[in-house]
Amino acid sequence: MKFTTNLKAFSIVFYTTFFALLSQLVLSLPLTDKRDVFVPRIITPDASTVWHSGEIQTVTWDISDAPQNITNSIGFILLRAGEISTPVILADNFNILDAQVNLTVPNVLTRDDFSIVLFGDSGNFSPQFTIVGKF
Structure with a gap:
C-alpha cells in the first residue's frame, strides 16, 4: 500500500x-509570424480637404508597411457623417494594395464632419473633412 x-x-x-x-x-x-491584418493610414482626404458634390476625387492610403499575406485584399469605402457610418458606398471591388481609388462625390448636404471608412482587412477612418453639397 x-x-x-x-x-x-x-x-x-x-x-x-x-x-x-x-x-x-x-x-x-x-x-x-507577422500578422496579416493590414490597417493602412489614409493620406487623402485629410482635415484640410474640401470636396464638392459631383466631382471625381481620389482617396489615397499608405501601403508601405503592408504584410506579404493580406487576409482580404478586396476593398470598399463608405461615407461617414459625424459619428454615423452611412450606407453610401463610395467605391468598391478594388485591390487594397493599389493605394488609391477614384470616386464620385455624392450629392449630400454641406457638412464639415464627413470622413471615409476604408475597408479591406480592417476598417479605418480618415480625418474629418468638408463636402460642399449642391443643396
Whole structure:
C-alpha cells in the first residue's frame, strides 16, 4: 500500500512539474509570424480637404508597411457623417494594395464632419473633412 501511495504522489509531482516546464517553454518561443491584418493610414482626404458634390476625387492610403499575406485584399469605402457610418458606398471591388481609388462625390448636404471608412482587412477612418453639397 505504501508503494502505491508513493507512486501516485511521485506521478502527480512529476507530471505537474513536466507540464509547468513545458508551458514555460511554449510561452518563451518568439512570435516570428507577422500578422496579416493590414490597417493602412489614409493620406487623402485629410482635415484640410474640401470636396464638392459631383466631382471625381481620389482617396489615397499608405501601403508601405503592408504584410506579404493580406487576409482580404478586396476593398470598399463608405461615407461617414459625424459619428454615423452611412450606407453610401463610395467605391468598391478594388485591390487594397493599389493605394488609391477614384470616386464620385455624392450629392449630400454641406457638412464639415464627413470622413471615409476604408475597408479591406480592417476598417479605418480618415480625418474629418468638408463636402460642399449642391443643396
